[in-house]
Amino acid sequence: MTMKVTASLVLYKSRNDQFEVAMRAFLAVSADVKLYVVxxxxxxxxxxxxxxxxxxxxxxxANIGFGAAHNVALKLACPSxxxxxxxxxxxxxxxxxxxxxxxxxxxxxKLVVAMPRVAYPDGSLQRLCKLLPxxxxxxxxxFVPFDFIREKxxxxxxxxxxxxxxxxxxxxxxxxxxxxxSTALLEVGGFDERFFMYMEDVDLVRRxxxxxxxxxxxxxxxxxxxxxxxxRNYRLLFYHIRSAIKYFNKxxxxxxxxxxxxxHAILATLKVQDSL
Numbered sequence: 001m002t003m004k005v006t007a008s009l010v011l012y013k014s015r016n017d018q019f020e021v022a023m024r025a026f027l028a029v030s031a032d033v034k035l036y037v038v039x040x041x042x043x044x045x046x047x048x049x050x051x052x053x054x055x056x057x058x059x060x061x062a063n064i065g066f067g068a069a070h071n072v073a074l075k076l077a078c079p080s081x082x083x084x085x086x087x088x089x090x091x092x093x094x095x096x097x098x099x100x101x102x103x104x105x106x107x108x109x110k111l112v113v114a115m116p117r118v119a120y121p122d123g124s125l126q127r128l129c130k131l132l133p134x135x136x137x138x139x140x141x142x143f144v145p146f147d148f149i150r151e152k153x154x155x156x157x158x159x160x161x162x163x164x165x166x167x168x169x170x171x172x173x174x175x176x177x178x179x180x181x182s183t184a185l186l187e188v189g190g191f192d193e194r195f196f197m198y199m200e201d202v203d204l205v206r207r208x209x210x211x212x213x214x215x216x217x218x219x220x221x222x223x224x225x226x227x228x229x230x231x232r233n234y235r236l237l238f239y240h241i242r243s244a245i246k247y248f249n250k251x252x253x254x255x256x257x258x259x260x261x262x263x264h265a266i267l268a269t270l271k272v273q274d275s276l
Contacts, residue, residue, distance in 0.1 A: 002106075003031060003032075003082040003083055003102050003105065003106060004031070004032040004033075004034075004080070004081045004082050004083075005029065005031050005032070005033055005034075005081060005082070005083050005084070005085060005098070005102060006033070006034045006035070006036065006073075006077035006078070006080070006081040006083075006084045006085070006182070007026050007033070007034075007035045007036065007077075007084065007085035007086075007087050008035075008036045008037075008038060008069075008070050008073030008074065008077065008084070008085070008086060008087065009022060009023065009026075009035065009036070009037050009038070009087050009088075009089060010038050010039075010040060010066055010069040010070055010089075011037065011038070011039045011040065011041060011045055011089055012039075012040040012041055012063055013041050013042075014041070014045065014089045016045070016046075016047055018089055018090055018225070019047075019089035019090075020047055020049055021091075021092045022087055022088070022089050022090070022091045022092065023035060023037070023047075023049050023055070024049070025091070025092055025093050025094070025095065026085065026087065026098070027049075027052065027054060027055075028095040029095045029098050029099060030095065030099065031099070031102065033054055034054055034055075034056070034077065034080075034081070035052075035054060035055045035056070036055075036056050036058060036072075036073035036076060036077055037050060037055060037056070037057045037058065038058045038060065038069040038070065038072050038073050039057065039058065039059045039060060040060050040062065040063040040064060040065075040069050041059075041063075042063075044059045056076070058072060058073070060072070065193065065195070065196040065197060065200075066175075066191075066195075066196075066197055066200055067190070067191030067192065067193055067195055067196075067200035067204075068191065068193040068196075070086060070190065070191055071190040071191050071193065074185055074186075074190045074191075075190075077182070078182040078183075078185050078186050079182075079186070081182045082105070082181070082182055083102060083105050083179055083180065083181055083182060084179070084180050084181075084182045084185055085098065085177070085178070085179050085180075086175055086177070086178040086179075086180065086201075087176075087177060088175075088176040088177065088224065090176075090224060090225035091176060091177050091222050091223065091224055091225075092222065092223045093116075093177070093221075093222035093223065096220070097116055097220040097221065097222055098179070100217075100219070100220045101114050101116060101179045101217060101220065102179070104215075104217065105179070105181060108213070108215075110212050110213050111181070111212060111213050111215055112180065112181045112184040112208045112209070112211060112212030112213060112214065113173060113178055113179070113180045113181070113184070113205055113208045113209070113212070113213075113214045113215075114173075114178070114179045114180075114214075114215050114216075114217055115128070115129070115173040115174060115177060115178055115179075115215075115216055115217070116177065116216075116217050116218070116219075116220045116221050116222055117164065117216075117217070117218040117219075117220065117221035117222075118174060118176060118177060118221065118222055118223075118224045119221055119222070119223050119224070120223070120224070120225075121223055121225060125164070126174075126224060127158035127159070127160065128173065128174035128176070129158075129159050129162055129168070129170045129172065129173060129174075129216050130157055130158055130159060130170075130171070130172040131156070131157050131159065131171050131172065131259075131262075131263045131266070131267075132171045132172055132202070132206060132256075132258075132259040132262055132263055133157070133172075133202065133244075133247070134254075134256075134259070135244075135248060135253055135254070136153070137153070137157045138244040138247075156267070159266065159270065161270040161271075162216070162266075162270065163218075164218045165218070166218070166219075167215050167216060167217050167218070167219070168215070168216045168266070168269075169213055169214060169215055169216075169266070170214060170215075170216050170266055171205075171206070171209070171214070171259075171262040171263060171266060172201075172202050172205055172206070173201070173205050173214055173216065174201060175200065175201025175204070175205075176224050177222050177224070178201070178205070180208065181212070184208055184211060184212055185208075187211060188204070188207045188208055188210075188211065190204075191203075191204055192204070192250075194246055194250075195243050195246060195247070196239065196242075196243070197236075197239045197240075197243065198239055198240045198243040198244070199240075199243040199244060199246070199247045200243070202247065203247060203250070203251075206251070206258075209262070
């Protein structure tokens with residue numbers, strides 16, 4: 001493995017026993033690595049791992065948001081790396097997972113962003129490959145009072161029929177574990193900082209897919225302690241809705257030809273009725 005890989009990890013009041021697992025997993029990769037830890041917490045977090053020569057700890061002194069904090073690292077990392085990992089603090093993985101994805105980037109010049117299979121701690125699949133969202137998907141689906149309608153909407157939006165035995169090109173990947181070609185991140189300008197929390201990964205992957213391929217690789221996997229905080233916390237729900245509004249103001253509410261094209265392409269391969 002000859003590629004240089006960098007990574008960014010954004011912390012906010014994060015637990016050491018959680019983010020140190022993610023840090024150790026990345027630092028164990030057999031490659032030329034550099035990890036940027038960007039801390040948005042009200043007071044600096046402490047960890048012995050911050051003293052590792054391969055780690056650069058950056059304390060912001062304020063919660064500037066997920067995307068803006070990653071951008072701090074991207075500006076430092078991407079000019080000197082070939083691929084960059086956007087990493088959540090609640091992720092654990094075997095070093096071979098990242099190595100396998102890096103090999104795909106070496107073999108596939110048009111590949112710009114990749115995500116592995118993402119599992120819950122019990123091993124079950126997290127459905128993080130999705131369509132580009134419509135207002136129905138983000139602002140109606142979660143409030144539908146009838147289970148059978150919501151399940152039908154979920155199955156389509158979350159691509160429940162997506163094969164898990166081979167790679168697929170999909171419209172949306174999750175920002176919890178994204179390996180991205182560094183030149184592509186620089187070309188698109190990183191995250192759109194108008195999104196403080198939520199939707200920044202959807203927006204980023206969409207822009208990356210304008211210049212290359214966004215691929216899901218279920219042959220390798222990571223574990224994610226996915227919390228779905230906005231389903232239980234009204235403040236986070238407000239942030240989610242606010243970001244959804246910003247997203248549709250940017251890309252279009254009901255008339256978005258590129259969304260229609262990309263969603264139709266994946267649904268056609270899955271033979272799912274594209275009628276909702």
